[in-house]
Amino acid sequence: MFIELKNITKVYSNTDVTSRALHDVCLKVNKGEMIAIMGRSGSGKSTLLNIIGCLDKATSGEYILEGMHVNHLNHKQLAKIRNQKIGFIFQNYSLIPKYTALENVMLPLLYRKMPYKECKKLAVEALEKFDLIDARNKKPHQLSGGQQQRVAIARAIVGEPEFILADEPTGALDQQNGQDVMLLLKNLNRAGKTIIIVTHDETIADYCEKRIYMKDGTVVG
Numbered sequence: 001m002f003i004e005l006k007n008i009t010k011v012y013s014n015t016d017v018t019s020r021a022l023h024d025v026c027l028k029v030n031k032g033e034m035i036a037i038m039g040r041s042g043s044g045k046s047t048l049l050n051i052i053g054c055l056d057k058a059t060s061g062e063y064i065l066e067g068m069h070v071n072h073l074n075h076k077q078l079a080k081i082r083n084q085k086i087g088f089i090f091q092n093y094s095l096i097p098k099y100t101a102l103e104n105v106m107l108p109l110l111y112r113k114m115p116y117k118e119c120k121k122l123a124v125e126a127l128e129k130f131d132l133i134d135a136r137n138k139k140p141h142q143l144s145g146g147q148q149q150r151v152a153i154a155r156a157i158v159g160e161p162e163f164i165l166a167d168e169p170t171g172a173l174d175q176q177n178g179q180d181v182m183l184l185l186k187n188l189n190r191a192g193k194t195i196i197i198v199t200h201d202e203t204i205a206d207y208c209e210k211r212i213y214m215k216d217g218t219v220v221g
């Protein structure tokens with residue numbers, strides 16, 4: 001098993017309110033799968049994705065990633081997993097505004113302390129793959145939404161992660177650009193990448209072979 005969640009519960013405790021975002025969630029993901037996590041607003045999709053992505057920790061339950069017990073890892077170890085094993089794609093692209101497309105794509109590699117020249121070579125190759133080479137020296141605000149999301153995908157895959165997590169990756173795009181992004185993700189999946197996508201859109205989920213429905217913090221189907 002590649003990813004296994006056992007009875008994951010997540011409680012957010014603020015000063016005055018406590019809210020249970022996930023309750024006893026169990027999930028298994030095999031290598032090479034492409035999965036959609038679906039459900040209404042507030043059902044816990046992003047919370048679940050954040051836990052799978054090692055961006056947040058569960059309050060209780062077990063998360064096992066390739067045999068590793070993630071709950072027992074410290075911040076430094078989690079950061080290493082995020083950098084080396086996971087590619088993230090967000091609805092709002094999350095590119096760094098002051099950096100060019102090329103610099104944005106180089107970042108995960110620079111963070112690994114890879115030599116600059118090597119980072120640049122790999123980033124250029126990733127941009128070429130997504131037809132973005134002419135955009136390499138532009139900053140995010142000089143690019144269309146579709147181009148920005150393709151830069152974000154290039155950044156997500158440049159370090160050859162083992163899986164990709166996408167939170168509403170087409171949420172800010174028009175239909176055509178949304179389809180283009182989904183085809184890119186589908187092709188990455190066909191090439192062997194495991195992909196987990198949060199979406200409330202059935203047409204996006206149609207690209208996935210498996211769907212998980214969430215309601216009030218639990219998996220209902």
Ligand SMILES: Nc1ncnc2c1ncn2[C@@H]1O[C@H](COP(=O)(O)OP(=O)(O)OP(=O)(O)O)[C@@H](O)[C@H]1O
Nearest residue numbers: 012019020021039040041042043044045046047048
């Ligand atoms: N940081 C937080 N502090 C307190 N409560 C939170 C926090 N983040 C999420 N929640 C609560 O947890 C529940 C699940 O939220 P989550 O964002 O995971 O849902 P979602 O299904 O991703 O929703 P959406 O589709 O609107 O993004 C909601 O009730 C939300 O209000």
